[in-house]
Amino acid sequence: MVDLLRAFLLAEINMRVKDKEFKKFIKKKAIQKKVKKLASRINEDYKDKNPLFIGILNGAFMFASDLMKEVDIPSEISFIRVKSYDKTDSTGKMKKILGLEETIKGRHIIVIEDIVDTGFTIAEIMDEIKSGEPQTLEIVTVLFKPNALKKELPLKYVGFEIPNEFVVGYGLDYDGYGRNLKDIYQIKD
Ligand code: 5GP
Numbered sequence: 001m002v003d004l005l006r007a008f009l010l011a012e013i014n015m016r017v018k019d020k021e022f023k024k025f026i027k028k029k030a031i032q033k034k035v036k037k038l039a040s041r042i043n044e045d046y047k048d049k050n051p052l053f054i055g056i057l058n059g060a061f062m063f064a065s066d067l068m069k070e071v072d073i074p075s076e077i078s079f080i081r082v083k084s085y086d087k088t089d090s091t092g093k094m095k096k097i098l099g100l101e102e103t104i105k106g107r108h109i110i111v112i113e114d115i116v117d118t119g120f121t122i123a124e125i126m127d128e129i130k131s132g133e134p135q136t137l138e139i140v141t142v143l144f145k146p147n148a149l150k151k152e153l154p155l156k157y158v159g160f161e162i163p164n165e166f167v168v169g170y171g172l173d174y175d176g177y178g179r180n181l182k183d184i185y186q187i188k189d
Contacts, residue, residue, distance in 0.1 A: 012024070014188075015168075015169075015178075015181065015185050017168055017174045017177050017178040017185075018174060018175055018177055020174055020187060020188075021187075021188040022167075022168055022169075022174075022178075022185035022186060022187055022188060023185060023186055023188050024183050024184075024185055025162075025167060025183070025184050025185055025186035026160060026162075026170075026183065026184040027183050028170075028182040028183050031066075031142070031159070031170060031182075031183070031184065032066070034142075034159045034160065035063070035066045035067055035070060035142075035159070036070050038067065038140055038157050038159060039067055039070030039071050039072075040070070041157060042067075042071060042073075042110065042140065042157065043070075043071060043072055043073050046073055046075070046108060046110070047073055048073075049073075049108045049136075050073075050074050050075060050076075050107075050108070051073075051075045051076075051107070051108040051109065051110050052075070052076045052077075052078065052102055052104075052107045052108065052109050052110070053067075053068065053071075053075060053076065053077040053078070053109075053110050053111075053112055054077075054078055054079070054080055054100070054102075054109060054110070054111050054112065054129070055077060055078070055079045055080075055112040056079075056080060056081075056082065056111065056112065056113050056114070056121075056122075056125065057079050057080065057081045057099075058081075058171070058173070058179065059113075059114030059115065059171045059172050059173070059179070060112045060113055060114045060142075060171060061079075061171055061179075062170050062171035062179070063112060063114055063142045063170065063171055064077065064079070064112045067112060067140065076102070078099070078100075078101070078102050079099060080097055080098060080099040080100050080125070081097075081098045081099055082095045082096070082097055082098070082121055082124070082125065083095065083096045083097075083098055095121065095124050097124070097125060097128045100128065100129070100132075103132075104129055104132030104133065104134045105132055105133045105134070106133070106134070106135050107134050107135060108134070108135055108136045109129055109134040109136065109137045109138070110138050110139070110140055110157075111125060111126070111129070111137070111138070111139045111140070112140055112141075113139060113140070113141040113142075114141065114142055114143065114170075114171045114172055115141060115142065115143040115144070115145070115167070115172060116139070116141050116143070116144045116145070116149070116153065116155060116158075117145050117148045117149075118148050118149065118150045118151065119148075119149050119150055119151035119153050120150065120151060122139060122141075122151075122153060123151040123153060126139070126153070137154075138154060138156045138157065139153065139154065139155055139156060139157065140156070140157035140158075141155065141157070141158055141159065142159040142160065142170065142171075143159060143160055143162050143167065143172075143184070144158045144159075144160070144161050144162070145161075145162055145163070145164050146161055147163065147164045148164045162186075165186050165187055166186070166187040167184050167185060167186050167187070168181065168184070168185050168187075169181030169182070169183055169184045169185045170182065170183070170184050172184070
C-alpha cells in the first residue's frame with residue numbers, strides 16, 4: 001500500500017520524455033492564473049487598438065490558444081514558423097521566417113512566444129516584423145531565462161522568469177516530444 005502510494009506520488013512529480021527524466025516545475029493551475037493576468041494586462045493596454053497577435057510555431061501553440069481565450073478585445077491572430085539554415089553568421093544559424101502574410105504596416109503587433117532563452121530567435125523575428133513598419137511591437141512570452149539572455153529585448157509581458165535549465169511541456173518539446181504536457185517540467189540533474 002505504501003509502495004503504491006509512493007509510486008503514485010512519484011508519478012505525479014516525475015515525467016520521462018524519451019531518454020530524459022524531468023520533474024514538475026510549474027503546475028497547470030499556476031500557468032492558467034498567469035495567462036489570465038497577462039491577458040487582462042493586454043486587454044487593458046490594447047483597448048481600441050485592434051492588435052494583431054503573431055504566434056511562433058511550434059512551441060507557442062498551447063500558450064497562444066489559452067491566451068486568446070482570455071483576450072476579450074477586438075483582435076486578430078496569425079502564426080509564423082522559423083526555419084533555421086546551416087549557413088552561419090556571428091549569431092549561429094541564419095533563420096528564415098515563414099508565413100508572415102498579414103499587413104504589418106501601422107498595426108499594433110504582439111508576438112506570442114513560448115520561451116526567451118538567448119533571445120536570438122525572437123530578435124530575428126522582431127527585426128523582420130520591424131521591417132514591415134508596425135506602429136508598435138511587443139512580446140508576450142510564458143517563460144524567460146534572464147541568465148541566458150544575450151540580446152537587448154523589449155520583454156513587456158513575461159509569465160515566469162526561470163533559471164537556466166532545460167524545460168518541457170505546455171508547448172515546449174524535448175526532441176519533438178512533451179509538447180502536450182499540461183504542466184511545465186524541468187530537467188533533473
Ligand atoms: P533562443 O533563440 O531565445 O535562445 O531560443 C529560442 C528557442 O529555443 C525557443 O523558442 C525554444 O524553441 C528553444 N528553447 C530554449 N530554451 C528551451 C528550453 O528550456 N526548453 C525547450 N524545450 N526549448 C527551449
